[in-house]
Amino acid sequence: MPAVAENYSLGLQVEIGKIDKELKKLWEPGEGAMTRASLMNLAVYSEEPGSLEKNTQLIAKITENHACRALVICANCGPKENRVDAWVSAHCHVSRTGGKQICSEQLSLRLQGPCSELLPSIVFSHLDSDLPFYLWWQAELHDPMDPQLWEWVDRFIYDSQAWKNFSEQFRLVETAQGEAKERLVLCDLNWTRLDKIRYALAQFFDHPASHHHFAEIDNGRIDFAPGFRSTAVLLAGWIGAQLRWHVEQKNGATKIQFTDAAGRKIDIELREKEGEHPIGKISLNSGGIEFSVAHAKCGDLLEVCRGGADENPAPQLMPAQANDLASLMSQELMRGGPHRVYLHAINCVRDLL
Amino acid sequence: MSSAVTDRRYRRFGLPNRRQSVICTDMNRAADQTQPNPLREGISTRAVPQPCSVVIFGATGDLTHRKLVPALYNLAADGELPPAVAVVGFARREKSDDEFRKEMEEATRKFSRQSVRDEIWNTFAQSIFYHQSEFQDESGYESLAKRLDKIDKERGTRGNRLFYFAVAPDQFEPILKNLKAAGLNQTRENSWARVIIEKPFGTDLASARELNRVVRQCFTEEQTYRIDHFLGKETAQNILVLRFANAIFAPLWNRRYIDHLQITAAETLGVEGRAGYYEGAGALRDMVQNHLLQLLCLVAMEAPTDLSADSIRDEKVKVVRSLRHFTQEQVGANVIRGQYAEGAIDGKPVPAYRAEKNVDPKSTTETFVALRLHIDNWRFWDVPIYMRVGKRLPKSGTEISVHFKKAPAVLFNKELSDQNVLVIRIQPDEGMSLRIHAKVPGTSFRVEPVKMDFHYGTSFGKASPEAYERLLLDAMGGDATLFARHDEVEEAWAFIDTLENAWAAKKDAPDLFFYPAGSWGPEAADDLLVRDGRAWRRL
Numbered sequence: 001m002p003a004v005a006e007n008y009s010l011g012l013q014v015e016i017g018k019i020d021k022e023l024k025k026l027w028e029p030g031e032g033a034m035t036r037a038s039l040m041n042l043a044v045y046s047e048e049p050g051s052l053e054k055n056t057q058l059i060a061k062i063t064e065n066h067a068c069r070a071l072v073i074c075a076n077c078g079p080k081e082n083r084v085d086a087w088v089s090a091h092c093h094v095s096r097t098g099g100k101q102i103c104s105e106q107l108s109l110r111l112q113g114p115c116s117e118l119l120p121s122i123v124f125s126h127l128d129s130d131l132p133f134y135l136w137w138q139a140e141l142h143d144p145m146d147p148q149l150w151e152w153v154d155r156f157i158y159d160s161q162a163w164k165n166f167s168e169q170f171r172l173v174e175t176a177q178g179e180a181k182e183r184l185v186l187c188d189l190n191w192t193r194l195d196k197i198r199y200a201l202a203q204f205f206d207h208p209a210s211h212h213h214f215a216e217i218d219n220g221r222i223d224f225a226p227g228f229r230s231t232a233v234l235l236a237g238w239i240g241a242q243l244r245w246h247v248e249q250k251n252g253a254t255k256i257q258f259t260d261a262a263g264r265k266i267d268i269e270l271r272e273k274e275g276e277h278p279i280g281k282i283s284l285n286s287g288g289i290e291f292s293v294a295h296a297k298c299g300d301l302l303e304v305c306r307g308g309a310d311e312n313p314a315p316q317l318m319p320a321q322a323n324d325l326a327s328l329m330s331q332e333l334m335r336g337g338p339h340r341v342y343l344h345a346i347n348c349v350r351d352l353l
Numbered sequence: 354m355s356s357a358v359t360d361r362r363y364r365r366f367g368l369p370n371r372r373q374s375v376i377c378t379d380m381n382r383a384a385d386q387t388q389p390n391p392l393r394e395g396i397s398t399r400a401v402p403q404p405c406s407v408v409i410f411g412a413t414g415d416l417t418h419r420k421l422v423p424a425l426y427n428l429a430a431d432g433e434l435p436p437a438v439a440v441v442g443f444a445r446r447e448k449s450d451d452e453f454r455k456e457m458e459e460a461t462r463k464f465s466r467q468s469v470r471d472e473i474w475n476t477f478a479q480s481i482f483y484h485q486s487e488f489q490d491e492s493g494y495e496s497l498a499k500r501l502d503k504i505d506k507e508r509g510t511r512g513n514r515l516f517y518f519a520v521a522p523d524q525f526e527p528i529l530k531n532l533k534a535a536g537l538n539q540t541r542e543n544s545w546a547r548v549i550i551e552k553p554f555g556t557d558l559a560s561a562r563e564l565n566r567v568v569r570q571c572f573t574e575e576q577t578y579r580i581d582h583f584l585g586k587e588t589a590q591n592i593l594v595l596r597f598a599n600a601i602f603a604p605l606w607n608r609r610y611i612d613h614l615q616i617t618a619a620e621t622l623g624v625e626g627r628a629g630y631y632e633g634a635g636a637l638r639d640m641v642q643n644h645l646l647q648l649l650c651l652v653a654m655e656a657p658t659d660l661s662a663d664s665i666r667d668e669k670v671k672v673v674r675s676l677r678h679f680t681q682e683q684v685g686a687n688v689i690r691g692q693y694a695e696g697a698i699d700g701k702p703v704p705a706y707r708a709e710k711n712v713d714p715k716s717t718t719e720t721f722v723a724l725r726l727h728i729d730n731w732r733f734w735d736v737p738i739y740m741r742v743g744k745r746l747p748k749s750g751t752e753i754s755v756h757f758k759k760a761p762a763v764l765f766n767k768e769l770s771d772q773n774v775l776v777i778r779i780q781p782d783e784g785m786s787l788r789i790h791a792k793v794p795g796t797s798f799r800v801e802p803v804k805m806d807f808h809y810g811t812s813f814g815k816a817s818p819e820a821y822e823r824l825l826l827d828a829m830g831g832d833a834t835l836f837a838r839h840d841e842v843e844e845a846w847a848f849i850d851t852l853e854n855a856w857a858a859k860k861d862a863p864d865l866f867f868y869p870a871g872s873w874g875p876e877a878a879d880d881l882l883v884r885d886g887r888a889w890r891r892l
Contacts, residue, residue: 037811067811095810102811195396199432202392203401206435207511209543211388242391298472304436314509317476318432341395 010052010108011089019126022088023105034092034101037067040333041127045073045119046138052108055138056089061326063091063104066333069128070106073119075139082113084122120149127152134187136329140164141172150179157332159189161230161278166353170346189325191342192332193228193278194235196321200293200304201239201282213286214243215262220284221269228278229253229270230353235279236268237349238341247349256352278323295320402829403545404437405513406501410528411520412442412453412483416551418460420582421519422481424821426461426469429477431818433826437509441482443497453483466819480508488520489527494535501537512544515828518551521630525550525564529571538571549578549828552643553634554837557853558846565839578828579837583644583751585820587809588783590835592651592753593665595777595785602775605757606732612758612772613737614652615890616645619746621698623870624720628711635718637690640742642849644751646673647837648779649738652753653728662833666841673844677727684855685863689877691721693745696870703745703870717865719856720744723878725885739882741889745870751779754890765790771802774890783817784808 014022027036042062044055052074059070070091092103107126111118127133135149136157150156156176163169177184205211220239224232236256240247245258245266258266273280281294289308296303302320307313321331346353393400407425409417428434442453458478462469484500486493505512514537518525529548532538540546550568555561568577583589596602605611618640624631631639650669657664679687695705707714721743728738757773774788786806793799809817827835856862866875873879873889882888 035811039812095808196432198392199396202390202396203432203435205390205392206400207403208388211390214391239392242394296472301470301472302432306436312507312509314436315476316429316432316434316436317473319430339395 009089010056010087011106013085013087016084016086019086019088019107023107026088026090026105034103035095036090036105037102038069038104038128038131039066040068040131041071041133042066042068042136042333043071043073043123043133044136044138045075047075047077047140048138049074049076051138052110056106056108058326058329059104059106060091062329062333064093065330067102067104068134069126069131070104071123071126072106072108073111073122074109075111075119077114079112080114082111082118084112084118085110120146120152123149124152134333141169141176143172145172145175145179147179150176150184151181153180153184155185155187157187157189157329159328160234160353161190161193161228163230166230167350170350170353185338186342187332187335187339188342189328189332190231190234191339191345192328192335193231193321193323194238195331195335196302196319197235197279197282197293198238200302200318201284201291203304204291204306213289213291215260215264216287217243217266217284218264218286219267219269220282221271222282223271223273223275223280225275225278225280226272229272231278232270233349233352234345235282236270237347237352238345239268239284241344241348242341245348247352256349276323277320399433399826400830401433401435402826402831403513404435404508404510405515405545405829406439406441406504406510407515407517407825407829408441408443408484408497408501409517409519410443410488410524411518412444413446413448413456414444414519416519417442418456419464420819420821421517421825422457423461423465424819424825426465426474426477427467427819427822428826430467430470430473433822437511439480439482439504439508439510441484441497441501441504443484443486443493445485445487447485448483450481450483454478454481457481466816488524489531491531491534494531494537498535498537512541514544514546516546516548518549520551522553522555522564526567529567533571538576540576545576545831546572547576547578547828547831548572549580549825549836551580553638554579554643554842555846556633556638558843558850561842561846565843574839575833577839578824578833579839579842580824580828581643581647581835581837582820582824583779584647584835584837585822585824586779586783587817588777588779588785589648589651591785592648592777596652597656606755608732608734608736610757611733611736612756613739613885613887614649615754615756616648616652616738616740616752617754617890617892618645618742618751619873619892620744620749621746622749623693623703623745624706624709624712626710628709632712632716632718635690636720636722636742636744637849637852641722641724641740642845643837645740645742646845646848647841648751648753649726649740650841652755652777653730653733653738655732660834662836663838665834666838670838670841670844671730672728673841673848675728675730675733676848677729678848678851679855681851681855681858681861684852685861687725687881688852688855688863689721689723689866689875689881690719690856690863691723691743691866691868691875691878692716692718693720693743693870694867696745696868696872698745698747698871705870706744719865721746721868721874721878723874723881724852725881737885737887739887739889741874741878743868743874746873747871748892750781750892752890752892753777753779756887756890765798765800776890782808782810784810784812 052072055072087108089106090103092101095102132154133152134155135153222232222235240258245260248257248259254270256268277295283290283292292305294303300320301317303315304318305313305315409421425440484497504510538546555564650672653672654668657668693706706712706720707716723741726738755775759772776786778784784807786804788802788804790800791803793801866877868875
């Protein structure tokens, strides 16, 4: 019977050399119908004290929709001596079809000592074979980047919104990608935050008859919450990259001026506004028509509206992206394939991030 | 390959358009109306269809309440519908827009797969309208045309119309004729008109041809979407992915390695108030002609040249054309028909079919059919295909099983009777399993079958949309891949007719066997396999 982490405890403490044996014990026959499921190895790396409990709680939520083998790692690089403490547990959820419980294993590790030495060996020895390896890096990246580790990672998940120095951190991300021979898929949760907004904005232009607006957009505005300027810049970068605009100039922190292929100037205003949503609203104006996507009053929906002098606005509600980490991760894990468009967006506004 | 062909390839199955990655880098052509939306690149969700009005004929019926409006609501809630959409219910009963909206709200709260949120419903409800008219009344269609024009102006639905026939087949013709008379079948500049037709597409080959003729007088084949909701199911679509995205199955998928196929569609329900229709149809017309033959096509077809609607349907129709037709004498030996007698389901007594309301006490309508078929093509020649479909069977489920040939009877296999079986579960608990052999732990060499199991519900963090959601969205987006083409329908009827004709013959007609409700059908159905040295798979 699995040691279910219902109260987000770390589960059963085990000796490092007996992790596999203890994991097997979790699945010895017990009461109730339970199925161990795993679609991926998800390693979560943090250097924040107390992160094991916090991340256990996150994994409990993430595994509701994404069965995985979770390796939750908290590293303290201070001590000179290496020490590893380990726990095993399981997160079980009743399946959508009812009745059966679907369980994911979690292995929690507290590493002390020169972390970069320990991490690859610990991770490699506890991966579920043949499943992809996703690494969620919650700490700042620092040199040296261990090539051994990055060669094994399939998707590298991070949140650039929390970075203090974007260019330095992204340089290290690119180093990791280089070590992985470009195979590594970069998954920025700051980009995931924009998923639903990008979708809502894109759908305005699905009809070919609306494509002429691309060449007529003359200005726009993005309202962002304090602390989410980088999210707003990334959103502007996405529009710019996809419409082949180039950054002409930035006017302080409040405006980005782009030029399009025809040399027209497009001003995107960035406005910090109190609010609970990273991006409160985006609007684009084109030939007297406003295309706007804003959070509805109820919060978890987007109000999408196209309006102009001669048009009756037809507002529509669409799902919004929740900003908590569990929701962002669930959304990110649902998406496959390389995120090339993200890199285009980054390259468009890299100097502004 | 031409760019148009490439486009079609990548539009199917909701795949992003491959051209986007190339063409969107050239914004000098952005204003060109043939170009894709550059903001769509990399967004995994499919493009939102063009604004349109969905007109549902039979708006007060069961299908509209249980499936269509809940499906449209779910699409709206998931942000898959265009902002400018209108749903116009068309039916005979007097009703105001508000009364119809209220009815639809109640139905959606009851039948929707996700709970109804007031904010979303209130916005969605503004797009729902009701139009009262008799189906035969020409003036009702003239006023419908005016109303749709008004909705186009007010809601920006751009003259695009999707007509959904959720009515009995005898209403198809008058509705089609009146739509034509009112000019509603005509497409205007930069707009479209499409029609979705619910089964049954005829009752035999002659009536199917006649229906296709009538439809063709109003709508072209490209405008016509014959819906078979089985094809909208995730697992049905996954059959092609299983076969053509996994290299390990391709070499095995032929007569050399496959011993036989089984397709079962079982339900515990009886006729459930559909006696009026079912008495004239029976299990063969109701299930085999459409759902089961469509599933067979997906399992047996060759790889299409691309993922466009016609490429896939070209391959499917070849399977139906290759079905070995029976002579009258062969029907009795290869097709078993049955009817449920009284019995029990889940321990509760249930009446015989003939004792059901509105059923003729001497009815010979079949509620069960078992067939032994052959496909005379290179891949499947001489591979028996056993199909069974029935009401009041012990458990509900639709499955396809591929039974592979036995390993040589040497080493471990001397005593083994089990085969490797790949099971594709269409419903419920959508997924797949593979039965293989494994050594039982211990000092002796005992080999037992074990099952490797994949469940959609367990493996993916996203619930599957209802079949009607997928199919409605496809029709709005102009994707006919998951809809039956006229020739598929006609070929299927040509095959079914030989069976129906044999049963209807005055002389030497095959027997109708009775089976107790709650059993797996008549013994004769078991014999169909026993004489080949096989048995039905236990569900």
